[in-house]
């Protein structure tokens with residue numbers, strides 16, 4: 264599942280392989296999911312979500328069932 268993390272709290276795992284930017288980033292309503300952090304978040308995607316992104320998907324579910332709409336850029340592409 265995708266995770267929302269700021270630059271200071273990038274996911275330190277092998278599961279999240281790419282990130283997309285929530286619409287409007289960095290002026291986005293999506294904030295880092297680390298407790299006590301309120302920085303704007305990038306949307307970190309799993310391998311399967313990366314494939315979906317490349318196929319045109321832009322809505323991704325994060326913890327709690329919230330969906331985030333991503334812009335059209337993917338990093339690294």
Ligand SMILES: [Zn+2]
Pocket residue numbers: 268269270271272295296297300301302
């Ligand atoms: Zn953070």
